[in-house]
Amino acid sequence: MGRGSSxxxxxxxxxxxxxxxxxxxxxxxxxxxxxxxxxxTIVVTIIAGPLNYLGVNPKINCELPQPSK
Known part of the structure; x- marks a missing residue:
């Protein structure tokens, strides 16, 4: 573990x-x-970090299956 890792x-x-x-x-x-x-969307925005200020606007769309009746 060197200085580079910190x-x-x-x-x-x-x-x-x-x-x-x-x-x-x-x-x-x-x-x-x-x-x-x-x-x-929150997760990918956080991961994008400073890229958000360079115009990156990540969005996630997902649809969960509905339970059968």
């Missing part, structure tokens, strides 16, 4: 923090409506 960890942490800030600015955490698409 620097890499700090860079990844900053990247993800920027992603959380971007998701918050887009209002993804404001709604009580929880579903697969919203959760997926």
């Amino acid at each position: 620097i890499g960890g700090v860079i990844i942490a900053i990247w993800l923090i920027i992603g959380v800030i971007a998701a918050g600015q887009r209002g993804y955490f404001d709604s009580d409506d929880a579903n697969c698409a919203k959760a997926g």
Whole structure:
């Protein structure tokens, strides 16, 4: 474990923090409506990190099968 691994960890942490800030600015955490698409969109927005500020606007669409009656 060298100095490079700690620097890499700090860079990844900053990247993800920027992603959380971007998701918050887009209002993804404001709604009580929880579903697969919203959760997926939040996750990919956080992973995209600073790319959100370069025009990346990831969205996830998913449809879960309905139970039979």
